[in-house]
Structures are given as C-alpha cells and as structure tokens.
Amino acid sequence: MVPELAGRAHLQQIIPVTDAALQKAQISLPEIDAVAFTQSPGLIGSLLVGACFAKSLSLALAKPLIAVHHMQAHVLANLIPEEKPSFPFLCLTVSGGHTQIVQCNAPGNMEVIGETIDDAAGEAFDKTAKLLGLPYPGGPLIDRYAKEGNPFAYSFPEPQIPGLNFSFSGLKTAILYFLQNAGKSAIYKEIFTATEAEKKDFIQEHLADICASVQQRIVSILLNKLKKAADQTGIKQICIAGGVSANSGLRNAFTAMGIQNGWKTFIPPFEFCTDNAGMIAITAYYKFLENDFVSLDAVPSARSSWA
Ligand code: KG4
Ligand code: ZN
DSSP states (O other), X not given: OOHHHHHHHHHHHHHHHHHHHHHHHTOXXXXXXXXXXXXXXXXXXXXXXXXXXXXXXXXXHTOOEEEEEHHHHHHHGGGSSSXXXXXXXXXXXXXXXXXXXXXXXXXXXXXXXXXXXXXXXXXXXXXXXXXXXXXXXXHHHHHHHHTTSOTTSSOOOOOOOSTTOBOOXXXXXXXXXXXXXXXXXXHHHTTOOOOHHHHHHHHHHHHHHHHHHHHHHHHHHHHHHHHHHHHHHOOOEEEEESGGGGOHHHHHHHHHHHHHHTOEEEOOOGGGTSSOHHHHHHHHHHHHHTTOOBOTTXXXXXXXXXX
C-alpha cells in the first residue's frame, strides 16, 4: 500500500462511491439524518479526504457530523445482523493493523483488555504470504491454499506472552528460518541454507501444507488468548471482527470453540469483516441516538489512543 496513492484514489472515488450508495439505498441527500466519517486510526491522506468531504456535506445539508473510531466500528459490525450479542460481550478484533480483545459494555463503552505487542494477525498473514512469493494482501490467498493442506504438516512455535497480549513477530522469524532451510529438520539448520531455486521448489511443492500450518498456528494463538479472556471475565457472548475474521480457518475453529465452551458466538457477515462503510454507519447510528456529534473543527489522526 502506497499512502500517497491511496489518498489520491480516495479523492477520485469518494463522489462516485457516495452517488452509488445513495442510488443503491434509494434515498436522496436531503433525506439522510447525519454524516459520519472515520476519524482514526488509518492512513492520514485517506482519512483527510473522508473528513473534508463529510464536513462539507454536513455543512451544506445542515446535518450533524459524527466522528467514528475505525476499530470500534469493526467491533460494532457485530450489531448489523438481526441476531446481535447482548452486553457485555467480548470481541476479538483482528485486522491488518490491529489485534485486540475488546470488552464491549455498551455501544459507546469499550475497553481493550489485550492487544498485540508487535505485529498484527493480518500482518502475520501478509508477511508470510510475501515470504512465499504471494501478492498483497496475502491473507485471503493463504486461506485458499490452506484448504488443500495439512495443518499439522509443520509445527511453528506458539509465543509465551503473559496475560491477554499477543505477539506475532517470533512466528514471522520462525517462518523465515524455516524457508531459509527449505523445510530441513532442525539438525540441518546450522549447516543447510537453501539456494533461492531450492527454496522456490520447496515452496511450490509444499505450498498448501505450509499455508495450512501457518494458518493453524495464527488461529491457535488468537483463540487460546480469547479463551483465556472469556475464562477471566466470565463473559460468554463472544464475537470476532476485522479483516482476518473473514478467514475460514478462524471462523470454523472459533465456532467449534464456542460450542465446546458454551459460548454464544457471533461473526459479522463476510462483507462486514474487511473494511466497509456499513460498520461506520452502524457505529454512527448508535452515536446519533446519544447525540454524540462533533463540530467542524474535528481533526482526523493516523494513530489514536482508544477513544
Ligand atoms: O480490517 P481490514 O480489512 O483492514 C484493516 O483495518 O487493516 O483487514 C485487512 C487484513 C489484511 O491483513 C488481510 O490479509 C486480512 O485482513 N484478511 C485475511 C483474510 N481476508 C482478509 N486474512 C486471512 N484470511 C482471510 N480470508
Ligand atoms: Zn479495518
């Protein structure tokens, strides 16, 4: 992702996308009740385009303006379907930039009780894919190849991080060494370094097994911590959200874990897992009910502490 290009693309797309959304919803601009925008976190160029456009619309239409936190919106995507979790619920939010366990007490009352201390789960998928020579974003491709592979063909380490926090940087290093040794056993590790051609052949021959094994480990890291959070809090309404919640291995294992532990589990519909405007709208809806509006001097920010 090139931030400058992403910002320019937003500028080109924002009017056509808005027109298309209005047409699909069969409403006109004066009929809308409020205008919402993503305030943080994200790429600043893209956030600025959205914020400026939303402010202009809000001013022109004399409608209230609502600022939405991107990660809170991922959590509240679980409130879009008719069957919703009741409060308080836990949400494992897993995206390209974040990995968090959130305790949600009300739409506007959330607390991060665990998060990654280095890479996000989505990054672990994308960086593995890069090492395997797959294009960005690699998560969906690893998911696809994993379906054909044996998840226990190779064993990658589970980091020992205390509490409810996550770490994925060790896994990335383990995969790098594994590929450098082209899958040779530990005994050979010190003496064997694969040539680029050997590495390529090895990856090509074992791609499905490698993807399945990496995916299995990422999923087990995520779900072991989620189980710990559920045990610690006693909360049994459990959700997942964010781009990585589109992963079929995670969805299946999460559902199975829910049955095993007597949880009521929720997964947003596929189209509300990766970044989408629906999750911003549902968050804005709950803020609207609370009259939680911002003025025209609200500024977007690339990074943000939890609002
Ligand atoms: O939430 P999202 O769309 O954007 C951010 O807020 O970051 O998440 C994007 C991330 C990427 O890392 C992408 O590889 C990952 O979600 N992703 C997946 C799958 N679909 C998207 N990872 C694993 N399996 C998938 N099916
Ligand atoms: Zn996101």
